[in-house]
Amino acid sequence: MARTPWYKKAVGEISKLRKSTFGVFGRILFHGSASVPYVLNSNKVDATLTRALYHNIHEDYKLGAGFAKPIINTLSGFMGTPRFTVADEDAQEVLDEHINKWVSKVQRTHQLSLRDGDSYIYLANLEVDSILYPENKTRIEYIIIPPEQVTNIELDPQTHKPVAYVLEGRHKWGIDLDKEYTVKQRITKDEIETVVEGDAPEGVESGTDPNKWGFIPIIHFKNEPEETEKYGTSELEAVEPYLKAYHDVMMHALQGSKMHSTPRLKMKLADVQTFLENNFPEVVRAQERGEDAKIRLEGQELLLMNSEDDAAFIEVKSATGDAKALLTLLFYCIVDVSSVPEMVFGVHTPSSHASVKEQGPILIRHISRKREQVTEQWQLLARMVLAMSSKITGKRYETYETTITWDTILDRDEKEFAETLKYIVEALSAAVQGQIMSSDAAVDFLGQYVETMRAYISDDKELPGERERITTSMFLKSRLEDGQLLVDQLSEIEAGLENKDQNTTNVFKLIRESLARAG
Numbered sequence: 001m002a003r004t005p006w007y008k009k010a011v012g013e014i015s016k017l018r019k020s021t022f023g024v025f026g027r028i029l030f031h032g033s034a035s036v037p038y039v040l041n042s043n044k045v046d047a048t049l050t051r052a053l054y055h056n057i058h059e060d061y062k063l064g065a066g067f068a069k070p071i072i073n074t075l076s077g078f079m080g081t082p083r084f085t086v087a088d089e090d091a092q093e094v095l096d097e098h099i100n101k102w103v104s105k106v107q108r109t110h111q112l113s114l115r116d117g118d119s120y121i122y123l124a125n126l127e128v129d130s131i132l133y134p135e136n137k138t139r140i141e142y143i144i145i146p147p148e149q150v151t152n153i154e155l156d157p158q159t160h161k162p163v164a165y166v167l168e169g170r171h172k173w174g175i176d177l178d179k180e181y182t183v184k185q186r187i188t189k190d191e192i193e194t195v196v197e198g199d200a201p202e203g204v205e206s207g208t209d210p211n212k213w214g215f216i217p218i219i220h221f222k223n224e225p226e227e228t229e230k231y232g233t234s235e236l237e238a239v240e241p242y243l244k245a246y247h248d249v250m251m252h253a254l255q256g257s258k259m260h261s262t263p264r265l266k267m268k269l270a271d272v273q274t275f276l277e278n279n280f281p282e283v284v285r286a287q288e289r290g291e292d293a294k295i296r297l298e299g300q301e302l303l304l305m306n307s308e309d310d311a312a313f314i315e316v317k318s319a320t321g322d323a324k325a326l327l328t329l330l331f332y333c334i335v336d337v338s339s340v341p342e343m344v345f346g347v348h349t350p351s352s353h354a355s356v357k358e359q360g361p362i363l364i365r366h367i368s369r370k371r372e373q374v375t376e377q378w379q380l381l382a383r384m385v386l387a388m389s390s391k392i393t394g395k396r397y398e399t400y401e402t403t404i405t406w407d408t409i410l411d412r413d414e415k416e417f418a419e420t421l422k423y424i425v426e427a428l429s430a431a432v433q434g435q436i437m438s439s440d441a442a443v444d445f446l447g448q449y450v451e452t453m454r455a456y457i458s459d460d461k462e463l464p465g466e467r468e469r470i471t472t473s474m475f476l477k478s479r480l481e482d483g484q485l486l487v488d489q490l491s492e493i494e495a496g497l498e499n500k501d502q503n504t505t506n507v508f509k510l511i512r513e514s515l516a517r518a519g
Helices: 006-012 024-031 047-055 065-079 089-116 240-260 272-279 281-288 319-338 356-393 414-433 439-446 466-496 502-518
Strands: 083-086 118-125 140-145 150-155 162-173 179-187 191-198 207-210 218-222 264-268 310-314 402-405
Touching: 047 065, 047 089, 065 089, 065 240, 065 319, 065 356, 083 089, 083 356, 089 118, 089 140, 089 218, 089 356, 118 356, 140 356, 162 218, 218 356, 240 319, 272 281, 356 402, 414 439, 439 466
Parallel strands: none
Antiparallel strands: 083 402, 118 140, 118 218, 150 162, 162 179, 179 191, 191 207, 264 310
């Protein structure tokens, strides 16, 4: 019997989420040369398979791919959408106007990059319908490009920054969709080269147009970026073998259960003919006529048997019971490899090995790392939006530097937070009074817990610091207290006057009105 070569076995064990193309390692291994020039690995994630796993429509993963959607949706859901802050008020207004319209697409971008490894955003200034959008003639569109449409990214050999994107798409048109054409585009910061092949409609033709922006309006969101990889990595790539194993084990257990779960009737009879005549006379008559006869137990609630006879059901041990331990092991392998807490899959009952509270910090750190990976891309998108808006309207902005902030990952317990804040304030107050901490340090530290607080001292005259705000509050409080004291004294004076004429009453009335305005 011929043995299978070892290299074929190795190829068979490679994850199915990667397209089987040999990179640098393959050339070194089979050509025996270690002096191959360095190139980025250009293997892509098989987006068709990741979508099938996410939607659980792949026949070979049906019983295991149900874990895929909770993994992706949980990560993208807790990532949320970023908030953009820029110092220039006009620039802030432009960002808010566009980002608020793109919330759903921003969320979708995170979801696609986590699932498919890569997500591409194309910003375009398209001509809008003046009837549908009369208020906005300079609309910037947020277009999500499928990863298969980006056939190549040309990178600078030293900086690895994109210098050109190559896009390719196939389209059908016509009443019966019987006409088809292909459009290829190569986009650089200077020009857009278009090649049209096939039966294209009128107006769609090949040519080269200048890029009016001066930059490539495409942002590449790459999940789990690596310096040696041109493209990203899917969150499902590491967990895919365990999804397949879970499916296989479950399928085997269910097939065994289906085969053996139906009980079998065992009968020990001293006289078979007498048993049939007593319980199934129609079978005996059919045999006498020479016809085929079958014994059916449906509706047979009573069987008449002799004292020597015996009957019992044979039941096979459940096949799923033996597979339970292995399925549990595979489940926790999926939990560990995906870095998603088991509570995501609904395991939040007391039988779980860890409570939701204990698993929360794990999820927080995981989501924080995911947010940090895309921060640079979102800042680039903000710069592109401001640059395009400036180009369209002719208005210049003081700065394009944008700060990205995110919402709290997990909803905090308000009672616990209030207690924590109380202990922190008491500790800081004692430290300041004991002269072992300055007010500046105490306010800055407390500002990490209270979002509405500002820096203790501010250089911006329009935005006073916390010291000035505290002084203003104290001054207002003292004015209110002094005003009430003067009103009380005035009432006592009025009560002590025995002879009050009209002039005196008018004077006191004016004083009261002045105090009321001052208070």
